[in-house]
Amino acid sequence: MDDKQRFTWQCPAPQQQSKISMAHGGGGKLMHDLIHNAFIPAWDNPILQQNSDSAALGVGKTKLAFTTDSYVVQPLFFPGGDIGSLAVNGTVNDLAVRGARPLYLSVAMILEEGLEVETLFQIVESMRKAANDANVQIVTGDTKVVDKGSGDGIFVNTSGIGIIENDLDVAPKSICDKDVIIVSGDVGRHGIAIMAVREGLRFESTIVSDCAAFANVTQQLLEASIEIHCMRDLTRGGLATALIEIAQAANKGIHITETSVPVDEGVRGACEILGLDPLYTANEGRFVCIVPQKDAQHTLQILQQYNERACVIGEVEEDGCGLQISSCLGVKRIARMLSGTQLPRIC
Amino acid sequence: MDDKQRFTWQCPAPQQQSKISMAHGGGGKLMHDLIHNAFIPAWDNPILQQNSDSAALGVGKTKLAFTTDSYVVQPLFFPGGDIGSLAVNGTVNDLAVRGARPLYLSVAMILEEGLEVETLFQIVESMRKAANDANVQIVTGDTKVVDKGSGDGIFVNTSGIGIIENDLDVAPKSICDKDVIIVSGDVGRHGIAIMAVREGLRFESTIVSDCAAFANVTQQLLEASIEIHCMRDLTRGGLATALIEIAQAANKGIHITETSVPVDEGVRGACEILGLDPLYTANEGRFVCIVPQKDAQHTLQILQQYNERACVIGEVEEDGCGLQISSCLGVKRIARMLSGTQLPRIC
Numbered sequence: 001m002d003d004k005q006r007f008t009w010q011c012p013a014p015q016q017q018s019k020i021s022m023a024h025g026g027g028g029k030l031m032h033d034l035i036h037n038a039f040i041p042a043w044d045n046p047i048l049q050q051n052s053d054s055a056a057l058g059v060g061k062t063k064l065a066f067t068t069d070s071y072v073v074q075p076l077f078f079p080g081g082d083i084g085s086l087a088v089n090g091t092v093n094d095l096a097v098r099g100a101r102p103l104y105l106s107v108a109m110i111l112e113e114g115l116e117v118e119t120l121f122q123i124v125e126s127m128r129k130a131a132n133d134a135n136v137q138i139v140t141g142d143t144k145v146v147d148k149g150s151g152d153g154i155f156v157n158t159s160g161i162g163i164i165e166n167d168l169d170v171a172p173k174s175i176c177d178k179d180v181i182i183v184s185g186d187v188g189r190h191g192i193a194i195m196a197v198r199e200g201l202r203f204e205s206t207i208v209s210d211c212a213a214f215a216n217v218t219q220q221l222l223e224a225s226i227e228i229h230c231m232r233d234l235t236r237g238g239l240a241t242a243l244i245e246i247a248q249a250a251n252k253g254i255h256i257t258e259t260s261v262p263v264d265e266g267v268r269g270a271c272e273i274l275g276l277d278p279l280y281t282a283n284e285g286r287f288v289c290i291v292p293q294k295d296a297q298h299t300l301q302i303l304q305q306y307n308e309r310a311c312v313i314g315e316v317e318e319d320g321c322g323l324q325i326s327s328c329l330g331v332k333r334i335a336r337m338l339s340g341t342q343l344p345r346i347c
Numbered sequence: 348m349d350d351k352q353r354f355t356w357q358c359p360a361p362q363q364q365s366k367i368s369m370a371h372g373g374g375g376k377l378m379h380d381l382i383h384n385a386f387i388p389a390w391d392n393p394i395l396q397q398n399s400d401s402a403a404l405g406v407g408k409t410k411l412a413f414t415t416d417s418y419v420v421q422p423l424f425f426p427g428g429d430i431g432s433l434a435v436n437g438t439v440n441d442l443a444v445r446g447a448r449p450l451y452l453s454v455a456m457i458l459e460e461g462l463e464v465e466t467l468f469q470i471v472e473s474m475r476k477a478a479n480d481a482n483v484q485i486v487t488g489d490t491k492v493v494d495k496g497s498g499d500g501i502f503v504n505t506s507g508i509g510i511i512e513n514d515l516d517v518a519p520k521s522i523c524d525k526d527v528i529i530v531s532g533d534v535g536r537h538g539i540a541i542m543a544v545r546e547g548l549r550f551e552s553t554i555v556s557d558c559a560a561f562a563n564v565t566q567q568l569l570e571a572s573i574e575i576h577c578m579r580d581l582t583r584g585g586l587a588t589a590l591i592e593i594a595q596a597a598n599k600g601i602h603i604t605e606t607s608v609p610v611d612e613g614v615r616g617a618c619e620i621l622g623l624d625p626l627y628t629a630n631e632g633r634f635v636c637i638v639p640q641k642d643a644q645h646t647l648q649i650l651q652q653y654n655e656r657a658c659v660i661g662e663v664e665e666d667g668c669g670l671q672i673s674s675c676l677g678v679k680r681i682a683r684m685l686s687g688t689q690l691p692r693i694c
Contacts, residue, residue: 020462025492034490038468039454042475043485047451055486057451059510062407068453068506069489072497104394104404106415106506107386110457115367121385128389138390139402142416143381145372146692150419150499157455159415159506163406345493 023340027236030339032245051249052171053233054098056164065100067091068159074345076119076153078197080189080209083156084126086284086347089213090235091158092134096215097231097287099170099222100162102134107158108142112151123154134213136160166222172249174229179316180296181254182289184214185307186262187239191281192270194346201274207266212285217306221289226299230290234283236346240335241280242288243323253320259328262309279325280338282346290316373688374583379592398596399518400580401445403511412447414438415506421692423466423500425544427536427556430503431473433631433694436560437582438505439481443562444578444634446517446569447509449481454505455489459498470501481560483507513569519596521576526663527643528601529636531561532654533609534586538628539617541693548621554613559632564653568636573646577637581630583693587682588627589635590670600667606675609656626672627685629693637663 023030040048047055054067071087081089088105095102107127111120131138168174193209195201214233221228230250232242239261247254263271263278271278291299296312303310317324323335370377387395394402401414418434428436435452442449454474458467478485515521540556542548561580568575577597579589586608594601610618610625618625638646643659650657664671670682 018464020458020460020464020467020492022460022492022494025458025490031490035488038471039488039490042471043454043478045484045486047484047486048488053487055451055453057486057508059406059411059450059508060409062409064406064508066451066453066508067487068455068504070455070457070491070502070504072457072491072493103406104402104413106402106413107390108415108417108504108506110417110419110502111367111372113367113369117365117367120367124385124389131390137392137394139392139394139404140400140414141382141386141395143372143378143386144417144419144692145367145369146419146499146502147369149496152493152497155417155457155493155502157415157417157504157506159453159455159504161404161406161411161413161508345491 022344026341026344027241028338028340032337050171052098053094056098063164065095065098065162065164067094068157069094070155070157071347072155072345073347074152075197078209079193079206081211082123082126083154084123085130086211087156087158088127088130088134089211090284090347091160092136092213092215093233095160095162096218097233099166099168099228100164101219102136102160102162102215104139104161105131105136105158106140107138107156110151110155111145112153113145113148115153120154134215168228170228170231172230172246175250175252175290175316176229176292177316177318178293179229179290180293180312181256181314182299182303182310183239183261183313184287184289184303184310186264186309187234187283187286188263188267188271188278188281190284191343191346192267195274195343203266203270205266207270210283210285214285214287217303220302221299224298224302226295227292228289231287234286234288236282236341237338238280238282240323241337244335244337247322251321253317253322253324254314255317255324256314257326260311260313262311276342280342284347369691370687373691374588375685375687377686379684397518399445400441403445410511412442412445412509412511414441415504416441417502417504418694419502419692420694422544425556426540426553428558429470429473430501431470432477433558434503434505435474435477435481436558437631437694438507439483439560439562440580442507442509443565444580446513446515446575447511448566449483449507449509449562451486451508452478452483452505453487454485454503457498457502458492459500460492460495462500467501481562515575517575517578519577519593522597522599522637522663523576523639524663524665526576526637526639527659528603528661529646529650529657530586530608530660531634531636531650531657533611533656534581534630534633535610535614535618535625535628537631538690538693539614542621542690550613550617552613554617557630557632561632561634564650567649568646571645571649573642574639575636579635581633581635583629583688584685585627585629587670588684591682591684594669598668600664600669600671601661602664602671603661604673607658607660609658623689627689631694
């Protein structure tokens with residue numbers, strides 16, 4: 001393929017947005033369009049087309065998962081975590097949902113001139129604990145400093161390598177009709193925890209982020225020989241966005257029942273006050289797992305060992321494409337991707 | 348090892364700097380101290396202790412190199428490259444100097460709200476070309492947006508995976524007495540090219556950055572069965588800093604002759620005007636290669652196919668630790684690491 005053939009994307013037409021807005025980073029439709037109109041066509045290759053947060057690669061005789069994420073969360077510290085634990089857990093989870101055992105992380109920091117060294121040390125220590133808990137090693141790194149006013153305290157990038165030790169292809173394209181959709185716990189905690197600190201909101205009890213690595217859980221599913229078809233961590237766009245992405249990538253329909261989705265009472269109350277939908281609110285320690293009916297019960301048993309609120313929320317439909325949600329009144333609606341995000345800089 | 352034993356680092360004493368300064372990102376002594384006092388002790392493991400820009404890893408039956416770098420260069424575009432080509436070439440080169448064949452890159456972007464989409468597309472296209480030229484695939488990515496005033500247009504992180512297909516351990520600890528030090532071309536171009544644009548300086552002829560991937564060159568050295576002991580790309584701190592780092596990590600002496608180091612006349616003139624030392628000026632497409640005497644001639648032949656200014660500049664000494672430079676008058680001096688950098692945000 002020569003250069004010209006390969007390079008098929010074009011600068012957006014004038015009527016499209018000419019400047020980057022916050023919504024381009026929100027995990028919603030604008031970001032999706034940017035990735036699919038700019039990055040994927042330009043850098044096109046079969047691995048990038050896998051449409052997953054982690055790439056599955058053959059290197060020599062070994063099958064690897066490889067992923068990257070930059071973390072720009074504000075504030076840096078929040079109930080249940082900080083930018084350091086988030087950066088380790090987020091990347092570990094991206095490897096885990098590809099069916100890989102996470103092994104190694106890189107850490108690259110962009111520090112703003114004037115950052116307190118004490119703050120940096122707290123974050124470094126938090127990363128140490130998180131890496132220890134997730135049983136991964138930080139093996140390489142990079143440090144850059146930008147002048148005051150050109151950054152925001154600290155940005156952390158982590159990239160990760162995991163080994164895929166099974167013959168599954170844990171990806172949207174593997175889902176089948178009548179597969180069961182299971183969520184690993186209650187949703188919406190991370191978004192509300194960040195929002196509460198940022199806006200100075202106080203609720204009856206502090207809402208703590210779900211920020212955690214769940215690779216031990218996915219590893220147990222794999223070791224139990226569950227035929228996992230797809231997993232996805234629920235991050236920026238929440239449960240709904242993750243399911244829409246899976247449905248679109250698989251060209252299948254997914255149907256869930258709203259009342260079956262577990263939401264903590266405090267999170268639900270906060271969402272009502274703030275006018276947010278918990279189905280679109282960010283998480284950092286939850287995932288959906290899509291398995292054939294024969295494995296649903298066993299999957300649930302394992303997930304409930306870690307979180308008793310893990311439950312079945314829906315299934316893959318024989319026809320349709322996209323996500324349909326049945327409300328408590330039994331009315332079905334088609335769920336759309338938000339154009340941006342409920343909350344910027346959530347991770 | 349329990350948590351307490353492992354976690355041996357401490358917050359710096361009050362007399363030390365309490366805030367991050369630009370010098371902490373300059374590739375000099377302050378950055379070196381930050382890495383060795385904060386990051387390495389906290390995240391301690393044998394791979395991190397390898398003291399190399401790339402980690403060499405065993406994954407399954409495969410030997411990999413893994414590396415990361417964030418790029419914050421200003422201006423985004425400069426003669427000979429831009430932040431996109433730099434981000435691809437820099438990470439490819441970090442893999443190459445570990446004796447690996449670069450294969451896959453991740454790309455994570457932190458965009459500032461208000462960035463021109465056209466600028467982003469130019470950078471994306473530049474990355475496509477650079478990846479194509481270096482024969483690597485971009486396989487996974489991430490996009491974040493920060494609010495206006497919390498970033499600086501665009502920061503790019505690339506992480507890379509390469510495969511190590513030889514039995515060499517290309518690292519400082521492999522260097523031996525009387526090994527020959529060879530530089531792959533003239534030094535100091537990148538630093539001066541950036542400085543000229545940033546400061547609006549005009550020289551008789553435009554000084555063009557050396558920004559380029561050199562994995563094809565290192566690959567040819569490996570295929571020729573050269574017994575490479577160590578390679579290092581010359582980046583932020585220039586040739587001198589790279590050699591000091593190698594000497595310190597190897598606990599050996601390195602001796603070079605200043606007059607043997609090739610420097611372009613324009614670069615030398617600019618350095619004189621600006622009061623800079625070309626030995627400490629940044630490069631983005633040059634490396635040093637340390638080989639046993641028996642392989643020096645063959646190495647040189649190969650390097651000169653790509654750059655006729657590649658030459659021998661010194662050797663590893665039987666005793667001593669650190670870098671010694673003989674001046675044109677024959678006077679030997681001990682070279683020190685700069686505390687920060689000549690120029691901030693050079694890469």
